[in-house]
């Protein structure tokens with residue numbers, strides 16, 4: 001058993017870039033342990049992940065702000081603090097902030113992540129679609 005007090009000891013916040021659009025910061029809670037990784041991720045307005053899949057699924061828990069999550073082939077769905085999302089294994093999706101607000105979520109990722117292309121501006125919802 002292991003207890004993490006708040007944030008992984010000795011780690012600094014990381015500015016994410018190559019698999020995201022916009023400015024995204026990640027704070028490590030649990031570095032990959034037995035295949036599970038936990039990060040607290042903050043998306044600045046307009047920022048989002050690229051399209052991706054989690055081999056064994058992912059849990060998102062929204063802590064602050066407002067955001068979006070979107071499964072390939074479906075409409076984006078609004079996220080608010082207190083919301084929990086289960087992303088099934090192998091389901092291609094993206095998540096991020098809205099155009100005008102931050103979003104912070106805890107991301108519990110199980111197994112490796114496979115990354116694809118950026119979420120294009122045409123795929124990213126405007127405020128009017130909320």
Ligand code: MN
Nearest residue numbers: 052058087095
């Ligand atoms: Mn994900």
